[in-house]
Amino acid sequence: MMADDITNRYPLHECVFDDDIRRLSGLLRQYDPAEKDVHGNTPLHLAVILGHKECVHLLLNHHAPVKTKNRQGWTPLSEALSYGDRQTIKCLLRKLKSQSKEMLESKRPELIEALSELVDLYLELKWDFQSWVPLVSRILPSDVCKIHKKGTSIRVDTTLIDFSDMRWQRGNISFIFNGSAKSRNALIVLDNDQRVFQRVSYDQESESELEEEVDILMSSDILTATMSTKPIVFCRAQTGWIFREDRRESVGIFPADFYLVQGIIIESRKRREHLSDEDIQRNKAAVESLSKGEVLDGMSETVYRASLTPPPPCHITWQEYIMSDTVPSIGRQQICKENRKCFKATIAMSEDFPIQVADLLNVLEVITPMKHFAKLREFVELKLPPGFPVKLDIPVLPTISARVTFQDCQFRENIPTSLFRIPPDYKEDPYRFPDL
Template sequence: MSDNSIRYELHECVFKNDVRKVAASLRTHDVAQKDMHGNTPLHIAIMKGHKECVQLLLAHNAPVKVKNKLGWSPIAEAISFGDRQTISSLIRKMKLQSREAIELRRPDLIMALSQMGDFFMELKWDFQSWVPLVSRILPSDICRIHKKGSNIRLDTTLVDFSDMKWERGDISFLFVGDAKPSQSLVVLDNKLKVFQKMRYEETEAEIEDEVDILMSSDVVAAQISTKSITFSRAQCGWLFRGDRTEMIGHFLADVYIINGLILESRKRREHLTDEDLHKNKAIFESFTKSGNLILDNSENQRRKSLAPPKVRPLSWEEYINSDKYLHIGRPMICKETEKHFKATLAMSEDFPLSVESLLNVLEVIAPFKHFKKLRDFVQMKLPVGFPVKIDIPILPTVTACITFQDFQFSVGIPDSYFEIPTDYQEDPSRFPDL
């Protein structure tokens, strides 16, 4: 037996579909271990179509969001393989693992919020695109955040921004730290006077709807490459060059150029039919012309599982000892793009809030996906100070400029700011994406 076979015994058992040995190996081996190619046992089980192994690994809480060396998660590989039951199982497990991670982190987060001073903060979002006609229809937004104790309120006119769709309105997001988890997150529609509690569990129909969307769409993996990012001071002046500073709101800031900011994007579509490709192209063209994203849900039939891909004649030894990545699932049809962004960053040492405190606040409002992008970026090693103005990629074609316009420690913020008004009615389906 080779060293790699000993080191990756669970992977090998899954690769060979030896369910009995998989069950035995799970007692002594790490279900989250990655092999030479970055694949976990769950990746391999899915790409090989070994359904019993998939269910066994999920029963032992195999991680669903983890990515291999090419940046693909088990869910991405499941969509490629095309087995509907496997995709459904992975979505359910992913949502469960996300809830468990939030609850594990919750006590520390509430304590961190409680120890901060109470404050009011205002930030502006400006969305831009290099794609013709798109920039003129992109939204902008001013967000206001109130924080008291372990409670946070976010007021915004932008419900969400992801996948080239958004919704405008008068929206408030409430986080009440001392409430039960199922009651602590609430979104208010102040125009319709309705509210929706953030749901912890989806219905079977919602899960199946999500599977249909995934099976008929491109699989996309996009990430900001941090390997080559550097920061250099921006310069000003013609004859006598000097480091550039700016007043951002009330705060004096040092301006930096962000060098090497690259958004890497990979798109897979080997699971799509010609009809899917035609529909998806028509949807995008309609959007760029009208600014409205129109999804065709006229066909109420569920997507059927794809026929399994042909078995590739590849042994375990060939796979695990290969110096290059060997894909063992459905042959990939993959398009890779790199978009280089010119971006600036303004850091202020006058801003009263610390970056660590900002991260705690952003963690609470991470259900809004554009705020999650901001949190991911701020977690990078930035120059000294607080990022009062920052450019970040949101989508392959869209960037956002975020400006922290105002901040003040506040006393006497009313408790009513964090309560659902008595004349609001509950509407569990008002915000389907939250």
């Protein structure tokens, strides 16, 4: 491709690079703000990296995607954390939540139709979390999750709502999805110990909750992890020392064929150019406390973190950027650590399981606010061997994996409707689960 063709191929990116807000405004009617350039950056990536705030706001007003990753796995929000402007971070975080809600709403009619065609059932699965980091596995949680499905409604009972590298939330929790309800009441979370409920909505977060979330992001490593599955191979697991044969065992009441999963590569990257030495030491102490089994308290700071001093201005031209064979450094100098790990796993497939993989995917779609269920859905979407995955290992975080076992599945005709209602004595607490 000729040089002129490449430099003229991305007009939105060029406008952002040159901070030409007037021309950008006109071109947004013609071009897609989600398009990626030769380095995998969207116009929003560039606007954030270069600190062109007017371009950022204009692109967000034209629905530029906040969740899109570039070739290195970084989102515009990742780059905003590196740049360190607090208002930009908050703006992107708010937009990310709004776009997530819009995506869920767009899928809802199709999801409700699929649920209405699925028979009513009870599903039980167990989570066992493990890590290859010394001392961490012994304090990781496990959970038996119970799922009831009736009509277009789903109830999930769990003791683990979510977790990240350094903290998780436990409790007696129920998710209730009502397909027939209005969107505001479609997804409810119950805290059965405190007897309160929260509507899961991405636009009801208080300003203080959002500010606290920004503080956590600004004081933490920027992480990304990708699961490369292009070379993935499923090989029949063998058993026996002398006379080798295919491994076939029962998982619960379901006979299953066991496979070795080979070729999954977990690539993780960690950036910390935005952190002070004090931040790094505090985070290190938090990880050490966790490895000793100590419970971490929430953030105690009441004064919000200030924006960072902007990085030095970019001195390369648009032509130099777009024609470069490697990704040029145009923002704050990255401090990045990369890790590449081959993930070895086992999966048990049963052709006697009562439901199909497609049915499971529809159920999991409802509970994607819980990140570990989103990871399960991502893995099950792979082209699996024949049958249903009754037992499987999945990567959840760069250092943590989970073994998921489907212990039971029963068709049930008389599931009580009351399971899918908010108990009358529960009070609403819109901020009980700030991460949802």
